[in-house]
């Protein structure tokens with residue numbers, strides 16, 4: 575997908591397409607997470623990488639309007655997240671899959687959770703329930719409809735979160751470490767869905783192989799944009815930096831960094 579091929583009903587026009595952060599400063603608690611951060615995100619596949627605490631989840635919270643910056647402005651496909659009227663349009667424009675499903679899920683059963691996504695985006699209650707059941711059936715998950723969320727595994731809850739976003743088909747999906755609890759078939763399914771969708775995807779991960787083929791990857795380092803460019807280049811630069819730090823800290827020996835996918839990438843950097 576690119577911005578010229580978007581055909582979603584209600585999709586923003588070409589001129590308003592994209593997510594803009596303009597000179598954004600964000601404080602969380604006593605900590606300044608971002609200072610004067612400016613970004614314009616228009617690419618269809620964007621990866622977000624960086625160490626723990628770098629600011630990946632904070633960036634997502636800003637984009638979907640959960641947090642407001644102390645200074646600066648955030649607009650999502652033309653909607654200013656600081657304006658109440660604009661905020662009502664956000665569920666159609668952007669959806670966030672939280673890192674922890676328990677931060678996202680509100681309702682006791684799977685069908686209710688999916689139906690809620692639709693009612694929040696303006697669908698009438700009865701129709702929302704019918705659509706939720708049909709959506710589950712299409713995904714061979716009809717038997718999940720009455721299941722209590724509290725009785726699902728972590729990975730199953732993550733799948734419910736993903737479906738609750740996909741059912742409204744927002745223009746942009748923000749996926750915060752979406753692979754972390756999924757079994758291998760579900761990871762493959764998610765990768766295939768990401769490849770196939772016409773939605774804009776912004777995905778944070780510690781597993782570089784999930785984003786290294788992306789058109790654009792942002793590397794956040796302590797709230798600062800340390801890298802921004804094609805996935806392969808930015809992932810390689812981050813991996814080289816990790817390797818250097820690990821060797822300096824004697825976490826790994828120079829010649830011993832060969833095990834596992836992540837360490838392999840670091841070793842190859």
Ligand SMILES: Nc1ncnc2c1ncn2[C@@H]1O[C@H](COP(=O)(O)OP(=O)(O)OP(=O)(O)O)[C@@H](O)[C@H]1O
Nearest residue numbers: 602603605607624625626627628629630631632633
């Ligand atoms: N609820 C909170 N209150 C105060 N500070 C917070 C809160 N959540 C995060 N922070 C701080 O904000 C900064 C960025 O955290 P954030 O969760 O955005 O990082 P991250 O890159 O998503 O990390 P991870 O890879 O561990 O998920 C960190 O310094 C963190 O301590």
